[in-house]
Amino acid sequence: MALIVHKYGGTSMGSTERIRNVAKRVAKWARAGHQMVVVPSAMSGETNRLLGLAKELAPAKTNDAYGRELDMLAATGEQASSALLAIALQAEGLQAVSYAGWQVPIKTDSAYTKARIESIDDQRVRADLAAGKVVIITGFQGIDSLGHITTLGRGGSDTSAVAVAAALKAAECLIYTDVDGVYTTDPRIVPEARRLHTVSFEEMLEMASMGSKVLQIRSVEFAGKYKVPLRVLSSFTPWDIDLNEEAKSGTLITFEEDEHMEQAVVSGIAFNRDEAKISILGVPDKPGIAYQILGAVADANVEVDVIIQNIAKDGKTDFSFTVNRNDYAKTIDLLKDKVLPTLGAAEVQGDTKICKVSIVGIGMRSHVGIASKMFRSLSEEGINIQMISTSEIKTSVVIDEKYMELAVRALHKAFDLDQAAA
Numbered sequence: 499m500a501l502i503v504h505k506y507g508g509t510s511m512g513s514t515e516r517i518r519n520v521a522k523r524v525a526k527w528a529r530a531g532h533q534m535v536v537v538p539s540a541m542s543g544e545t546n547r548l549l550g551l552a553k554e555l556a557p558a559k560t561n562d563a564y565g566r567e568l569d570m571l572a573a574t575g576e577q578a579s580s581a582l583l584a585i586a587l588q589a590e591g592l593q594a595v596s597y598a599g600w601q602v603p604i605k606t607d608s609a610y611t612k613a614r615i616e617s618i619d620d621q622r623v624r625a626d627l628a629a630g631k632v633v634i635i636t637g638f639q640g641i642d643s644l645g646h647i648t649t650l651g652r653g654g655s656d657t658s659a660v661a662v663a664a665a666l667k668a669a670e671c672l673i674y675t676d677v678d679g680v681y682t683t684d685p686r687i688v689p690e691a692r693r694l695h696t697v698s699f700e701e702m703l704e705m706a707s708m709g710s711k712v713l714q715i716r717s718v719e720f721a722g723k724y725k726v727p728l729r730v731l732s733s734f735t736p737w738d739i740d741l742n743e744e745a746k747s748g749t750l751i752t753f754e755e756d757e758h759m760e761q762a763v764v765s766g767i768a769f770n771r772d773e774a775k776i777s778i779l780g781v782p783d784k785p786g787i788a789y790q791i792l793g794a795v796a797d798a799n800v801e802v803d804v805i806i807q808n809i810a811k812d813g814k815t816d817f818s819f820t821v822n823r824n825d826y827a828k829t830i831d832l833l834k835d836k837v838l839p840t841l842g843a844a845e846v847q848g849d850t851k852i853c854k855v856s857i858v859g860i861g862m863r864s865h866v867g868i869a870s871k872m873f874r875s876l877s878e879e880g881i882n883i884q885m886i887s888t889s890e891i892k893t894s895v896v897i898d899e900k901y902m903e904l905a906v907r908a909l910h911k912a913f914d915l916d917q918a919a920a
């Protein structure tokens with residue numbers, strides 16, 4: 499008997515038939531004696547549909563007035579799916595109640611379309627659980643200090659679920675999704691990719707940040723910070739499979755390095771097509787330049803990823819970094835309008851046709867020569883590396899987008915990821 503949080507993605511909630519299956523699965527867990535909190539996504543395609551309607555009326559804008567309305571709009575997707583799930587659970591004979599984020603409340607900051615959760619009030623939920631109800635909480639959203647509805651960014655329901663699990667000190671947070679776990683890489687690109695039974699929190703964080711779309715990165719950060727036991731598993735198994743078998747399936751995200759059973763040096767190959775490269779040419783080489791450029795970018799709430807500054811020649815240098823493609827136009831405008839004039843005689847260039855490919859593994863901490871093996875394997879394929887960045891457990895390269903699949907396949911093979919760990 500435990501307090502368990504389930505999260506269901508859009509595909510799992512994609513039709514009334516599927517919602518009925520979710521209700522039956524949740525009912526199975528509730529009838530086994532668990533206290534159940536469920537966090538659903540909007541029905542698949544719904545968030546895109548809603549945001550598409552907004553775009554039909556006005557092209558995407560980055561101001562707060564527009565962002566506020568996007569959140570007001572997109573939050574309805576999860577409100578609908580949550581109510582439908584409560585209705586389906588009631589039809590299964592359970593007591594169930596759904597809450598929108600603002601009703602809990604889940605408090606966030608005011609960064610529309612990418613708000614961060616600040617606190618969750620657990621009183622109402624605990625009272626309902628104590629009264630024997632299944633509680634459903636909308637994914638993806640909250641309310642800011644002024645009472646405006648906010649959303650947490652695409653894929654944000656994962657973060658909602660983990661945050662709710664943290665607030666309630668749940669025994670486990672199970673993320674039901676359309677893949678049956680975390681793989682060594684995307685099986686659509688490498689059919690030999692294998693499911694990992696466990697992956698460390700640090701690796702998962704790198705893989706999520708590198709664009710492995712299994713979990714939203716903030717959810718992994720949250721899980722790490724609050725030590726929420728997190729499991730990614732398939733929502734496509736029959737709802738009536740044995741509960742103990744279901745509870746052990748998928749991939750468990752572990753916190754102890756020594757719990758890591760599959761001791762491969764590299765655990766996975768991640769890739770990301772969502773970034774764009776921006777270069778500023780002819781920047782004077784003097785103190786404060788990085789701050790002048792990146793400070794302005796950070797002030798505009800744009801996250802910067804890989805950064806490179808070349809050595810100076812004749813007192814001038816080039817400065818390159820990557821940002822999310824969604825922030826690309828905004829960042830270029832900002833640099834041209836606000837930064838270039840004060841920097842003195844520089845030029846901005848951009849490239850959106852890039853991608854980032856990374857090898858990830860906690861084993862890299864204690865092994866040398868891993869990065870060079872990566873570079874060798876890319877050079878054997880004739881792939882030019884534009885930027886490199888490393889951390890303790892990851893090496894990433896920025897390359898031309900058109901070589902992404904080739905690079906991922908070559909690296910998966912070079913690091914023997916198609917072979918089960920010894």
Ligand code: ASP
Binds near residue numbers: 508540652654655656
């Ligand atoms: N419905 C939102 C989206 O599509 C949030 C989520 O599904 O996690 O991004």
Ligand code: MG
Binds near residue numbers: 507653656712714
């Ligand atoms: Mg998702």
